[in-house]
Amino acid sequence: xxxxxxxxxxxxxxxxxxxxxxxxxxxxxxxxxxxxxxxxxxxxxxxxxxxxxxxxxxxxxxxxxxxxxxxxxxxxxxxxxxxxxxxxxxxxxxxxxxxxxxxxxxxxxxxxx
Amino acid sequence: xxxxxxxxxxxxxxxxxxxxxxxxxxxxxxxxxxxxxxxxxxxxxxxxxxxxxxxxxxxxxxxxxxxxxxxxxxxxxxxxxxxxxxxxxxxxxxxxxxxxxxxxxxxxxxx
Numbered sequence: 001x002x003x004x005x006x007x008x009x010x011x012x013x014x015x016x017x018x019x020x021x022x023x024x025x026x027x028x029x030x031x032x033x034x035x036x037x038x039x040x041x042x043x044x045x046x047x048x049x050x051x052x053x054x055x056x057x058x059x060x061x062x063x064x065x066x067x068x069x070x071x072x073x074x075x076x077x078x079x080x081x082x083x084x085x086x087x088x089x090x091x092x093x094x095x096x097x098x099x100x101x102x103x104x105x106x107x108x109x110x111x112x113x
Numbered sequence: 114x115x116x117x118x119x120x121x122x123x124x125x126x127x128x129x130x131x132x133x134x135x136x137x138x139x140x141x142x143x144x145x146x147x148x149x150x151x152x153x154x155x156x157x158x159x160x161x162x163x164x165x166x167x168x169x170x171x172x173x174x175x176x177x178x179x180x181x182x183x184x185x186x187x188x189x190x191x192x193x194x195x196x197x198x199x200x201x202x203x204x205x206x207x208x209x210x211x212x213x214x215x216x217x218x219x220x221x222x223x224x
Contacts, residue, residue, distance in 0.1 A: 035214075040122070042201060043156065043214040059213075090155060101146060102203075102212065104155040 003027050004105040006091050012111045019078040021108050023091030025071075031094040032074040033058075033102060034066065036087040043090065049074055081112045116140065117204050119215030127223050132189040134218035136202035143205040145178055145185040146212070151198045159187075182207075189220075197222050 003026030013019050023032060033048040035058075045058030047066040055066050063085060065077045078085055088109050092102035118137045126132055136145065144163045148156040160169055162178035162185065169176045175188045185204075189196055199217040206213060 040216055042119070042216040043203075045212065101158040101161060102156075103158065107155050 004091060004093055004103060006089075006105040006108050008108060009106065010109045012113060013081050015082060015112055016080050019081050019110065021076045021089055021091075021110070023074040023076070023105060025074075025093045027093060027103075028071060029093040029095050029103075030071075031100075032068065033092040033094070034064070034074070034076045035090045035092060036060065036085075037090060037107075038087050046076065046089075078110075081110075083112050086110060086112045116206065117202060117213045117215045119202055119218055121218055122216060123219050123221075125221045125223065126192055128194060129191050132192050132196070132220055134187050134200050134202075134220075136185040136187075136204070136215050138183045138204050138206070138213075141182050141207045143182075143207050145182075146203045147176060147185075147187055148201045148203060148214075149198050150201065150217070154198075156201060192220070192222050194222050194224055196220060 005024045007022045031050055034046040035043040037043050044060045046060055046064050047055055047058055049055045049068040052068055067075045088107050090107045091105040094100050094102045120135050144161055146161045147159040149159055150156045160176050165182050166180045167178040173190045177186045185202055187200055199219045201217045202215045203212050
């Protein structure tokens with residue numbers, strides 16, 4: 001597996017609290033992505049990054065922000081968590097643009113109560 | 114709405130039977146990728162198809178990309194219990210820089 005680490009792996013948080021998920025890679029890949037996975041929806045792109053401090057929105061970006069201050073780290077922040085953001089979050093990395101293969105992390109299961 | 118549709122959502126087969134999942138897009142795709150996710154695991158890249166009408170094989174798995182580059186299929190011959198999981202297609206829409214995933218087909222197998 002590609003060198004991708006997501007933390008935490010599991011988190012339970014209360015509605016209205018901020019939450020930050022971290023994705024760390026050791027592959028020096030340019031592209032990093034955050035997806036959420038929900039039953040019946042497959043994987044939906046939240047935000048992606050194509051370089052340090054270069055990010056863009058995906059399909060379901062409302063309520064989420066990201067930051068990439070170093071090549072190896074891509075942070076996903078839920079500014080004020082809601083129950084609809086209960087999901088499994090996957091980070092992925094890639095060598096090229098969005099059309100190239102993605103290598104996924106182990107996932108973070110987030111529950112908002 | 115969902116731009117890449119995948120059917121069926123679920124499929125249960127007897128071990129040894131064949132399995133096929135289909136992926137359809139409303140718009141032309143630049144390429145199509147297939148991923149497999151084992152229960153409790155993360156998606157793992159299987160293959161990418163780029164050319165119109167392309168067919169690729171990996172042992173018992175056959176992948177096809179339609180002539181119009183709007184649909185694709187994954188066929189597994191003589192399923193084995195190790196094939197259990199959810200199979201996702203993912204396409205890059207032409208003119209866009211976005212990899213869109215289908216909803217996935219969850220395959221379960223009766224040994």
